Amino acid sequence: MPTTRRQFLNLAGGVTVVGAIPIVTLRPLRATPAMLNTAVRNVVGEAQIRTGKVKLDIPPLVENGNTVPMTVTVASPMTADDHVKSIHVFNEKNPQPNIGNFYLNPASGRAQISTRIRLADTQKVIAIARLSDDTFWQVAADVVVTLAACTEEMN
Amino acid sequence: MTIWRAIAAAALFATAPALLAGEIPPDARRSGYSFMGPETRTMQDDDTSNPGMLFVLDGEQLWGKQSGSAEKACADCHGDARNSMKGVAARYPAFDKAVGRPVTLDQRINLCRANHQQAAPLPYESRDLLALSAFVAHQSRGVAITAGDDPQVKSFVDQGRDLFMQRKGQLNLACTNCHDDNFDRRLAGAPITQGQPTGYPLYRLEWQTLGSLERRLRSCMSGVRAQAYDYGSPELVALELYLMSRARGLAMETPAVRP
Amino acid sequence: MAALVNVPARAKRGDVIEIRTLTSHIMETGFRHTADGKLVPRDIITGFTCRYNGAEIFRADLFPAIAANPYLSFFTIAKESGKFEFEWIGDNGYSSTASASITVE
Numbered sequence: 001m002p003t004t005r006r007q008f009l010n011l012a013g014g015v016t017v018v019g020a021i022p023i024v025t026l027r028p029l030r031a032t033p034a035m036l037n038t039a040v041r042n043v044v045g046e047a048q049i050r051t052g053k054v055k056l057d058i059p060p061l062v063e064n065g066n067t068v069p070m071t072v073t074v075a076s077p078m079t080a081d082d083h084v085k086s087i088h089v090f091n092e093k094n095p096q097p098n099i100g101n102f103y104l105n106p107a108s109g110r111a112q113i114s115t116r117i118r119l120a121d122t123q124k125v126i127a128i129a130r131l132s133d134d135t136f137w138q139v140a141a142d143v144v145v146t147l148a149a150c151t152e153e154m155n
Numbered sequence: 156m157t158i159w160r161a162i163a164a165a166a167l168f169a170t171a172p173a174l175l176a177g178e179i180p181p182d183a184r185r186s187g188y189s190f191m192g193p194e195t196r197t198m199q200d201d202d203t204s205n206p207g208m209l210f211v212l213d214g215e216q217l218w219g220k221q222s223g224s225a226e227k228a229c230a231d232c233h234g235d236a237r238n239s240m241k242g243v244a245a246r247y248p249a250f251d252k253a254v255g256r257p258v259t260l261d262q263r264i265n266l267c268r269a270n271h272q273q274a275a276p277l278p279y280e281s282r283d284l285l286a287l288s289a290f291v292a293h294q295s296r297g298v299a300i301t302a303g304d305d306p307q308v309k310s311f312v313d314q315g316r317d318l319f320m321q322r323k324g325q326l327n328l329a330c331t332n333c334h335d336d337n338f339d340r341r342l343a344g345a346p347i348t349q350g351q352p353t354g355y356p357l358y359r360l361e362w363q364t365l366g367s368l369e370r371r372l373r374s375c376m377s378g379v380r381a382q383a384y385d386y387g388s389p390e391l392v393a394l395e396l397y398l399m400s401r402a403r404g405l406a407m408e409t410p411a412v413r414p
Numbered sequence: 415m416a417a418l419v420n421v422p423a424r425a426k427r428g429d430v431i432e433i434r435t436l437t438s439h440i441m442e443t444g445f446r447h448t449a450d451g452k453l454v455p456r457d458i459i460t461g462f463t464c465r466y467n468g469a470e471i472f473r474a475d476l477f478p479a480i481a482a483n484p485y486l487s488f489f490t491i492a493k494e495s496g497k498f499e500f501e502w503i504g505d506n507g508y509s510s511t512a513s514a515s516i517t518v519e
Contacts, residue, residue, distance in 0.1 A: 061192075064360035064414040066363050066482075067360035067482075068481070069194045071487075094479050096445075099480065100475060100477060101475040102473075108489050109431075114485070114488075115480060115485055116481040117480060146344030203418055203436070204485060206436060209438045213438075216416075282415075363440075363481060363483070
């Protein structure tokens, strides 16, 4: 029996339901490719990167990779003695691994930043915080980027 | 008996497209907003994080700025847009006596430029035209759509409806096949909406800019591998008019944010 | 082209306040090609600074992976009444500014 269009639509729907299961996993940095690793090392040098303290809020399944809202929060009292100096965000599969560097200080009051980013593909996003004692803390999140139907031809 | 059944079946088959293609009842009409994820809704809801508002602000500047050899600004005739433009976009496309057919809000702005400002028309999808359109349509945010109610546009609504029902392109799909028959399902990972044009011009995350309903219709057409109608063509205006009349009763959202 | 900055008009001394900024910019990545194969040159905002009564309270380096019309939200402690100044700089000598005032009680 030939496949009717309605069946095709049903099938397309079925496939997406499977793809729509949110996936958020935390993995160590070593699981990421060399380019990303180099970009990270340019920021942290030889320092050890620990997992924890950093929270990355990003949708596990994004509606369009061109504009993905993202918030990084670091657990810190933000005092003169104990605060976040900077937050660095990286990606795994865009043409360039850097996303942004954000510089904070005790006057920030809260170690939290939000922005909107581009993700060219389903991939890992990593946020690293540098604290005032020069320790580095990180978190990673996997983001599934779905392809929209009926996107425009390049214009 | 068999013959009668065949006739009945044939009759049912013949009427089936008309039934499927029937308008979505008013209480079942849903803005594209209801199909999007929480992050995109948040982006639209807060004016200080809605990137479409950047264009509305630009439009507000243009509204008060003199243009053309008549050295007039929109505001010189129309005054405060918050009063004069409230509800206007909810009625568009609207009949223009001089040209004898319905015109879109973009075309109305350019007619005003030609007739009253003696200014060159703004190109379709140009930043200034989108900004002015967005500023004008923003004044109708929350106003229920009434486009198509004018008896003078009835034949154009019908033309738009015919185009909506007509299969097109290499995929041989009509607008109705997705947006009447299959909304709430998914196509290549994206939800299929009812195609209610409540928030144009709107900020599309895919475009990373503001765009018109005509731009959206043209990308739907290339999606089904059809030759897209030109900007401002009678076909696109008729489709826009039908879509607005099909959304009658829904509230304007300009500038909406969509994936 | 417009920028949208959101700073609370009033705050109590010591309050942690959120500042949100949105500015118009294409953020052309420098990785895209035209239909005839030519590379579209990079044109992005590369830096953002926020000063509170003259003192820098937040700074960011931006890359092509930041979406068009860059949005940034961050926090600061309301210390005194005064002015926030925002500056965006970028490729091809791009520079734009905005400001907002706050009353701290």
